[in-house]
Amino acid sequence: MSIAIKKSIRVLKNLMLEEGVYDLWLEADDMVADARPGQFVSLYCNDGGRLLPRPISICEIDRDKSSIRLVYRVLGKGTEEFSRLKTGDLIDCIGPLGRGFTLEGSKALLIGGGIGIPPLLELAKQLSCEKDIVLGYRDLTFLENDFKKYGNVYISTEDGSIGTKGNVIDAIKANNLTADIIYACGPTPMLKGVKEYAEVNHIKAQLSLEERMACGIGACLACVCQSTEVDHHTNVHNKRICKEGPVFYADEIVL
Amino acid sequence: MNDMNMKVNIAGVSFKNPITTASGTFGSGMEYSDYVDLNRLGAVTTKGVSLVPWPGNPTPRVAETYGGMLNAIGLQNPGVDVFIKRDLPFLKSFDTRIIVNVVGKTEEEYCEVTERLSACDVDMLEINISCPNVKEGGIAFGQDPRRVEAITSQVKKYAKKPIIIKLSPNVTDIAETAKAAEAGGADAISLINTLTGMKIDIERRTFLLANKVGGLSGPAIKPIAVRMIYQAANAVTIPIIGMGGVMDGEDALELIMAGATMVAVGTANFINPRATEEVIDGIEAYMLRNNISDINDLIGCVSGG
Numbered sequence: 061m062s063i064a065i066k067k068s069i070r071v072l073k074n075l076m077l078e079e080g081v082y083d084l085w086l087e088a089d090d091m092v093a094d095a096r097p098g099q100f101v102s103l104y105c106n107d108g109g110r111l112l113p114r115p116i117s118i119c120e121i122d123r124d125k126s127s128i129r130l131v132y133r134v135l136g137k138g139t140e141e142f143s144r145l146k147t148g149d150l151i152d153c154i155g156p157l158g159r160g161f162t163l164e165g166s167k168a169l170l171i172g173g174g175i176g177i178p179p180l181l182e183l184a185k186q187l188s189c190e191k192d193i194v195l196g197y198r199d200l201t202f203l204e205n206d207f208k209k210y211g212n213v214y215i216s217t218e219d220g221s222i223g224t225k226g227n228v229i230d231a232i233k234a235n236n237l238t239a240d241i242i243y244a245c246g247p248t249p250m251l252k253g254v255k256e257y258a259e260v261n262h263i264k265a266q267l268s269l270e271e272r273m274a275c276g277i278g279a280c281l282a283c284v285c286q287s288t289e290v291d292h293h294t295n296v297h298n299k300r301i302c303k304e305g306p307v308f309y310a311d312e313i314v315l
Numbered sequence: 316m317n318d319m320n321m322k323v324n325i326a327g328v329s330f331k332n333p334i335t336t337a338s339g340t341f342g343s344g345m346e347y348s349d350y351v352d353l354n355r356l357g358a359v360t361t362k363g364v365s366l367v368p369w370p371g372n373p374t375p376r377v378a379e380t381y382g383g384m385l386n387a388i389g390l391q392n393p394g395v396d397v398f399i400k401r402d403l404p405f406l407k408s409f410d411t412r413i414i415v416n417v418v419g420k421t422e423e424e425y426c427e428v429t430e431r432l433s434a435c436d437v438d439m440l441e442i443n444i445s446c447p448n449v450k451e452g453g454i455a456f457g458q459d460p461r462r463v464e465a466i467t468s469q470v471k472k473y474a475k476k477p478i479i480i481k482l483s484p485n486v487t488d489i490a491e492t493a494k495a496a497e498a499g500g501a502d503a504i505s506l507i508n509t510l511t512g513m514k515i516d517i518e519r520r521t522f523l524l525a526n527k528v529g530g531l532s533g534p535a536i537k538p539i540a541v542r543m544i545y546q547a548a549n550a551v552t553i554p555i556i557g558m559g560g561v562m563d564g565e566d567a568l569e570l571i572m573a574g575a576t577m578v579a580v581g582t583a584n585f586i587n588p589r590a591t592e593e594v595i596d597g598i599e600a601y602m603l604r605n606n607i608s609d610i611n612d613l614i615g616c617v618s619g620g
């Protein structure tokens with residue numbers, strides 16, 4: 061495995077997809093060769109007062125154009141700064157980081173919630189098996205048309221304005237979806253629901269987790285999650301999300 | 316460049332240059348060895364090591380603040396056995412000095428870890444009596460000068476290696492704690508550990524860190540580090556390892572001129588994984604630019620004037 065590098069890279073484009081959600085393409089020649097779906101990069105702010113890099117998942121990898129796509133939501137001052145990036149600007153970036161999804165199974169169920177949806181796109185593209193894709197939104201939807209190229213898309217919205225009213229689990233039940241492998245990314249309550257659903261139905265599941273990070277490379281122990289077994293590296297019931305994760309098998313972790 | 320001396324000496328241990336890593340920001344060097352040539356560092360200072368594995372605090376463990384960050388990792392570490400079996404051999408494969416940071420919940424635990432590590436091939440032990448993030452041990456020992464002196468002299472009995480006492484900045488008079496460490500028999504002192512801070516998440520109307528409080532580090536604390544190193548240097552004769560907000564060579568030089576013999580790079584590693592090497596380059600460039608042939612000439616040089 062080659063290592064992540066920190067360097068300044070060029071912004072190819074940065075457009076608003078939906079209110080507060082942005083679509084950023086970066087020129088990333090040295091990164092694309094090793095990048096895998098489910099991995100992330102960390103972006104640095106230009107404002108020297110905001111020291112820590114912001115982890116953002118890889119949404120798409122374009123090997124022909126040597127570029128990567130990130131889709132992010134403006135949450136605080138860092139992502140607000142990113143939203144003002146223009147074509148041709150340079151941004152400091154480190155990546156690809158972490159362990160991504162393992163491609164396996166013959167019938168996959170991809171489950172994304174909110175800003176956890178983007179990392180599933182490259183996965184959907186690379187998975188050659190049969191796929192059902194469930195996307196959960198609060199109200200406004202984004203990226204759903206990108207997913208339609210790669211599988212059957214089912215949508216849930218909290219207000220029921222599009223698709224099933226409720227959450228992703230409601231949409232799975234409403235459409236009787238089955239699978240032998242689940243891939244999921246989204247807020248922790250959603251992941252808890254997916255983990256439980258997978259356990260009850262004896263389906264193997266890979267979950268992508270999130271935690272506040274500092275180093276992003278496994279040294280500072282900021283980003284741990286609880287593990288079912290004593291972890292090989294930490295020697296306690298903790299795994300590093302930035303290093304062993306962000307993707308874990310559901311039975312490896314406690315949510 | 317060849318006739319420039321970067322070598323420094325602390326308690327009979329010589330270091331190829333004055334730059335080490337700040338405990339807890341560099342693991343045991345493994346992760347950063349992909350980015351940094353560890354052979355170039357004066358020393359690697361490890362994450363705190365305790366007698367048995369410690370799971371640390373709940374998450375969130377870090378929060379960004381303007382020009383700095385708060386952490387409440389809670390001294391998660393795999394314990395001294397795994398450290399000796401796995402991390403130490405890794406570090407031994409490099410041509411750099413090894414400083415092991417020691418933590419405990421009781422005086423006995425500090426002594427036991429010190430004894431275990433003294434039997435190993437390490438160069439120095441840094442006794443962390445200043446961690447603000449654990450309920451027992453840590454800072455509880457570091458804020459009262461009498462306890463600083465007592466624990467120093469206890470640990471010293473078990474230490475077959477020179478010991479560095481790591482001081483807390485969360486005190487009214489740093490000179491007093493520095494003197495207490497010296498009186499207890501410390502071979503050197505290091506400062507500053509993090510400053511206790513707090514951040515509130517106004518959307519959730521609660522503490523951002525699960526531990527409520529955390530230790531502030533990064534460039535925001537550098538002026539405090541410089542002032543405290545200066546005060547400590549004027550209070551004791553033992554050497555000082557300085558840390559606190561060093562981002563580049565110029566920052567390190569400030570700490571050296573205030574009185575530090577060595578300087579540790581901490582939070583900067585998170586912002587730039589190559590920070591340690593770049594700090595060394597920065598110091599060398601400064602010396603070249605100013606015709607300084609020996610780094611030792613700069614240590615505490617402001618005091619003379």
Ligand SMILES: Cc1cc2nc3c(=O)[nH]c(=O)nc-3n(C[C@H](O)[C@H](O)[C@H](O)COP(=O)(O)OP(=O)(O)OC[C@H]3O[C@@H](n4cnc5c(N)ncnc54)[C@H](O)[C@@H]3O)c2cc1C
Pocket residue numbers: 100112113114115116117118131132133134135136137138139140175178179269270271272273306378379
């Ligand atoms: C592995 C991983 C992948 C991610 N992928 C995406 C993605 O594809 N798209 C997207 O929109 N967001 C993603 N996030 C969340 C994203 O990192 C945060 O929204 C972002 O850091 C917020 O920064 P800010 O400066 O705008 O917010 P602020 O609240 O001002 O940030 C302050 C500090 O807190 C950290 N922080 C705040 N919220 C989070 C969070 N939810 N997770 C981790 N750190 C946080 C920031 O990095 C920063 O250090 C991901 C997080 C992780 C851990």
Ligand SMILES: Cc1cc2nc3c(=O)[nH]c(=O)nc-3n(C[C@H](O)[C@H](O)[C@H](O)COP(=O)(O)O)c2cc1C
Pocket residue numbers: 274280337338339340362363386388390416443446481507508509531532533534536558559560561579580581582583
């Ligand atoms: C994430 C993190 C973990 C730390 N862990 C330890 C530790 O285990 N032992 C210790 O003595 N100091 C620890 N520290 C304190 C640093 O070694 C250092 O004293 C402090 O961060 C100031 O330096 P800086 O501003 O360069 O980071 C830690 C600091 C950070 C940011």
Ligand code: FES
Pocket residue numbers: 272273274275276277278279280281282283284300301302303
């Ligand atoms: S962010 Fe430092 S270990 Fe994961």
